[in-house]
Amino acid sequence: QVQLVESGGGSEQTGGSLRLSCAISGYIDTIQCMGWFRQGPGKEREGVASIMSDGRSTYYPNSAKGRFTISQDYAKNTLYLQMDSLTPEDTAVYYCAASVSYGATCRNSGRINFWGQGTQVTVSS
Numbered sequence: 001q002v003q004l005v006e007s008g009g010g011s012e013q014t015g016g017s018l019r020l021s022c023a024i025s026g027y028i029d030t031i032q033c034m035g036w037f038r039q040g041p042g043k044e045r046e047g048v049a050s051i052m053s054d055g056r057s058t059y060y061p062n063s064a065k066g067r068f069t070i071s072q073d074y075a076k077n078t079l080y081l082q083m084d085s086l087t088p089e090d091t092a093v094y095y096c097a098a099s100v101s102y103g104a105t106c107r108n109s110g111r112i113n114f115w116g117q118g119t120q121v122t123v124s125s
């Protein structure tokens with residue numbers, strides 16, 4: 001089992017920045033990849049960033065590319081999502097996710113095994 005606990009959400013104005021954190025515990029060595037997902041009002045859950053267990057391979061969809069940065073501090077067992085140039089369209093509940101499935105990339109939710117409880121991000125114009 002892997003446990004994930006997000007923090008760092010809140011309210012920000014357009015153009016501002018927020019950094020989300022995800023504390024990781026449990027069988028960390030089994031994790032193949034991790035990701036950040038979000039679900040806005042009336043929208044489906046979508047991935048916004050992912051990172052492989054080697055820490056070197058990252059992926060961002062076009063909606064996040066150039067604005068969001070995913071990183072991992074192995075000493076602190078913490079995953080981060082730095083979000084810059086925020087817009088109201090970024091308003092959503094953000095979830096930390098992990099997969100222990102061999103070959104998973106965490107780019108989509110199909111092979112995610114563990115989810116955090118979510119943290120709200122609200123961006124006002």
